[in-house]
Amino acid sequence: MREKTIDYFNRIAKSRDKWKRRNRLYHKTIRKYFQFTIPENSRVAEIGCGTGDLLHSVNPEKGLGIDFSEDMIRIAKEKYPELDFRVCDVESMEIEEKFDYIIISDLLSSLLDIQIALRNIKKMCNENTRLVLSSYNYFWEPFLKLGELFGLKKKQPFQNWLTVKDIDNLLHLEGFESIKLERKLLLPKYVPVIGFIFNRILANLPVINGLDLINFMTAKPISEGRKEYSVSIVVPARNEKGNIENAILKTPDFGSHQQFIFVEGHSGDNTYEEMIRVQQKYKDHDVLVFRQSGKGKGNAVREGFEKASGDILMILDADLTTPPEDMPKFYEAIADGKGEFINGCRLVYPMEKQAMRFLNYLGNKFFGAFFSYLLGQRLKDTLCGTKVLLKSDYDKIQANRHYFGEFDPFGDFDLLFGAAKLNLKITEIIVRYRDREYGSTQISRFRHGWLLIKMCWFAAGKLKFK
Secondary structure, eight states, rough: HHHOOOOOOOHHHHHHHHHHHHOOOOHHHHHHHHHHSOOOOEEEEEETTSSSSSHHHHSSEEEEEEOOOHHHHHHHHHHHHTEEEOOOOOOOOOOOOOOOEEEEOOOGGGSSSSHHHHHHHHTTEEEEEEEEEEEGGGGGHHHHHHHHHTSSSOOOOOOOOHEEEEEHHHHHHTTEEEEEEEEEEESSSSOTTTHIIIIGOOOOOOOGGGGGGEEEEEEEEESSSOOOOOEEEEESSOGGGGGHHHHHHTOOOOOEEEEEEEEEOSSSSSHHHHHHHHHHTTTTTEEEEEEEESSSHHHHHHHHHHHHHHHHEEOOOOTTTGGGGGGGHHHHHHHHTSEEEEEEEHHHHHOOOSSOOHHHHHHHHHHHHHHHHHHHHHSSTTTTTEEEEEEEHHHHHHGGGGGGGGGGSSSSHHHHHHHHTTTTEEEEEEEEOOOOOOSSOOOOHHHHHHHHHHHHHHHHHTTTTO
């Protein structure tokens, strides 16, 4: 019986590897996605590594390849001696080493017990590990079977055909939560021009992408237990003199330590002088005040983050239209492991009459829908100024900023794009949006709206149409 099982898995491993090598477009799509998703010099393990080509392509600092087939592992060791390859059955393995990323490419379809495999894989995870999976779209099963029948595709042993919901359920049962789902490859055969239209344009459009051949899912271990953190609350302010003191008075006490960082943006109403007054009045608070060196909220936020000493970084807009009283909700979401990038959402509760103009409201709706498509995670309100993340994650975003460039004067999109590139779990906190009590809005609906559209188009090329 065991010899038959070994033979069965060997045939699957060889068949899977041949399918990838013979179908160059399919293999190229898989490789490009994992290269984009996994930062170079990460600690990476691939389960079901075959001859090691995919693992080698992501350029890991440490790479471990695991496969059931002795023949595949022998070839992998010859091709890539700098990587570690082991013959192992994922359903019985006992590996305690921890990795930043774990690749599972087209493997779930050939496992006897997927749940046991995921249970063993979790032993290789720390709290920040990302599990990146690729699988066939369930919709394609009859077409691929038809291709085998007519000799257009090599026959493969019987496989599991899993829907996205099936995979999501299995992940949840074994202590993982899905972060995002992406789909690629509408036409799995190279055809000049037509292939470009299908696979670079149509394959990335909503609704149509439900027909793509490959599903890519990213997941992370579900956080266990609460942690306490220190927080740095960055308050960028230009012409907000009347709101500075209330930023401190209305912010509840939370976290192991609070630091307020007021960043003044060349105001004309003595905002900077008010910041100094508040700093001297509230000496029992940790308050830092400085003028930004450049212009725009994005520059103010980045310079504030550089001076921050807290474990968690928070942005509180000085207009206080997002209530400071709600800031503990953002803290608790990270402290309880409910998310890694916490974004405010103003578009659920009824707003005060003058809180948001109608065209601004429509623009927020549009950008929310478009970003949900771009990032592969649901996002309702991209332009809420209140955003919260761990400083350690921000440092990674900052190190990766060259990928998108420093083109965002607001700072909101810069952080969202960076969080998506890092596969951070984005969670929204619903807040009540208030009318400002002092000053007037500094947003130009049309000039800034056009700039946001251009940034979205640029990001689409980097995230979707790459």
